[in-house]
Amino acid sequence: MVEKSSGNIFEHAAQSVAAASMPLAERMRPQSLDDFVGQSKVVGEGKLIRHAIEKDQIFSMILWGPPGSGKTTLARIIARETRSHFIHFSAVLSGVKEIRAVIEEAKRQLQMHRRRTVLFVDEIHRFNKAQQDAFLHHVESGLITLIGATTENPSFEVIPPLLSRCRVITLEPLSEQDLAAIIRRALSDKERGLGSHPLSITEEALAYILRISGGDARVALNCLEIAGALALSKTGQATPVQITLPDVEKALQEQVLVHDKAGESHYNLISAFHKSLRGSDPDASLYWLARMLAAGEDPFYIARRMVRFASEDVGNADPQALGVAMNAMEAYRFLGHPEGELALAQAAVYLATAPKSNSIYKAYQSVQETIKETGSIPVPLHIRNAPTQLMKALGYGKDYKYAHAYNDAYVAQDYLPEQIRQRRFFYPTDRGFEKTIRKRLEYWRDLKKKSFEKP
Numbered sequence: 001m002v003e004k005s006s007g008n009i010f011e012h013a014a015q016s017v018a019a020a021s022m023p024l025a026e027r028m029r030p031q032s033l034d035d036f037v038g039q040s041k042v043v044g045e046g047k048l049i050r051h052a053i054e055k056d057q058i059f060s061m062i063l064w065g066p067p068g069s070g071k072t073t074l075a076r077i078i079a080r081e082t083r084s085h086f087i088h089f090s091a092v093l094s095g096v097k098e099i100r101a102v103i104e105e106a107k108r109q110l111q112m113h114r115r116r117t118v119l120f121v122d123e124i125h126r127f128n129k130a131q132q133d134a135f136l137h138h139v140e141s142g143l144i145t146l147i148g149a150t151t152e153n154p155s156f157e158v159i160p161p162l163l164s165r166c167r168v169i170t171l172e173p174l175s176e177q178d179l180a181a182i183i184r185r186a187l188s189d190k191e192r193g194l195g196s197h198p199l200s201i202t203e204e205a206l207a208y209i210l211r212i213s214g215g216d217a218r219v220a221l222n223c224l225e226i227a228g229a230l231a232l233s234k235t236g237q238a239t240p241v242q243i244t245l246p247d248v249e250k251a252l253q254e255q256v257l258v259h260d261k262a263g264e265s266h267y268n269l270i271s272a273f274h275k276s277l278r279g280s281d282p283d284a285s286l287y288w289l290a291r292m293l294a295a296g297e298d299p300f301y302i303a304r305r306m307v308r309f310a311s312e313d314v315g316n317a318d319p320q321a322l323g324v325a326m327n328a329m330e331a332y333r334f335l336g337h338p339e340g341e342l343a344l345a346q347a348a349v350y351l352a353t354a355p356k357s358n359s360i361y362k363a364y365q366s367v368q369e370t371i372k373e374t375g376s377i378p379v380p381l382h383i384r385n386a387p388t389q390l391m392k393a394l395g396y397g398k399d400y401k402y403a404h405a406y407n408d409a410y411v412a413q414d415y416l417p418e419q420i421r422q423r424r425f426f427y428p429t430d431r432g433f434e435k436t437i438r439k440r441l442e443y444w445r446d447l448k449k450k451s452f453e454k455p
């Protein structure tokens with residue numbers, strides 16, 4: 001989907017922006033850098049974006065930041081204040097055909113009006129390689145100034161040739177101070193905001209909006225608009241009224257936390273959960289677990305990660321950990337939401353407080369490296385199976401010692417190929433049950449050493 005602007009790119013928008021049918025967040029969208037709230041590190045006095053606009057030296061860039069941090073607004077301000085032709089391009093709704101049309105329009109603008117084109121690509125991370133390639137030459141030639149917006153890390157989502165031709169500008173979530181300024185402006189603005197109504201907001205209600213918005217101006221303004229409508233509906237349009245905490249809570253009904261199950265937020269949260277488990281912090285583990293579940297993460301994904309954690313980070317320091325994790329997953333499968341979440345919480349606390357060992361993880365990595373190094377070494381003859389007479393004649397199974405025929409079901413015998421006979425992979429710790437395993441292995445190795453030393 002392509003949105004084009006001609007003439008003064010905001011002449012028609014300035015009229016429609018005050019229309020009551022438009023969401024408050026859209027009506028309150030800043031029209032200039034002086035109106036822009038937040039992101040002082042990039043738009044403040046003497047900073048990169050402001051300097052580029054003032055000198056009319058704009059460049060292709062990727063605006064990387066969370067939802068509601070001002071990416072779209074900033075792109076529109078750049079186009080407006082540099083008198084560029086502005087095209088809003090949706091990566092979700094458009095394809096290569098639309099890209100070609102954009103390029104032709106950019107050529108026409110340059111030839112007929114001597115005006116450059118700012119192409120704003122929303123959610124640029126949703127473009128595939130072919131679509132991104134289609135922009136590459138025209139960005140390089142300067143025909144278009146590309147401003148991409150993404151909530152995902154551009155290092156992973158934007159192809160390197162395109163990324164190398166753009167500067168990555170990182171936007172932060174808006175601070176509570178910034179959000180408070182935006183809300184108060186919306187309450188007082190009579191043309192675009194709610195200033196034509198006798199509305200104010202209690203400090204308690206304001207604090208709640210700031211807390212749940214997660215630095216997202218759009219979330220804050222949407223909540224304010226609905227809460228304001230609820231407050232006005234109780235007392236009428238002419239009576240001065242305050243937006244209260246119950247109004248805000250009713251407007252929200254159910255808080256939606258910031259969490260993209262396919263994006264960076266997903267990986268950040270699961271990383272925080274895993275590291276809290278590894279760090280033996282049950283409180284943090286429960287917090288990150290609840291955050292993910294409240295945001296709609298797949299409970300079975302979380303359960304699978306706990307199963308993996310039980311082997312990778314607990315291992316045989318507590319052999320029951322793997323069973324606890326598996327049982328929690330099955331309990332959730334049996335109970336479902338919300339009852340099953342308690343089983344996941346129980347497993348998380350168990351894993352967080354269990355003794356830790358990554359000796360299994362390290363041993364398996366060491367084995368994999370040895371296999372890459374040594375290749376397919378033949379199985380020693382004495383531990384090969386010999387189901388046929390020919391195999392027996394060839395020495396398969398010859399001199400194999402059956403462990404159960406000896407005291408303590410142990411007999412000194414080599415099981416690794418001769419080339420790597422002296423290799424050790426598993427080094428148990430002295431934590432939890434692995435301390436017992438370590439003592440047992442030391443006893444067996446001592447027996448083996450004495451047996452092989454006998455004449």
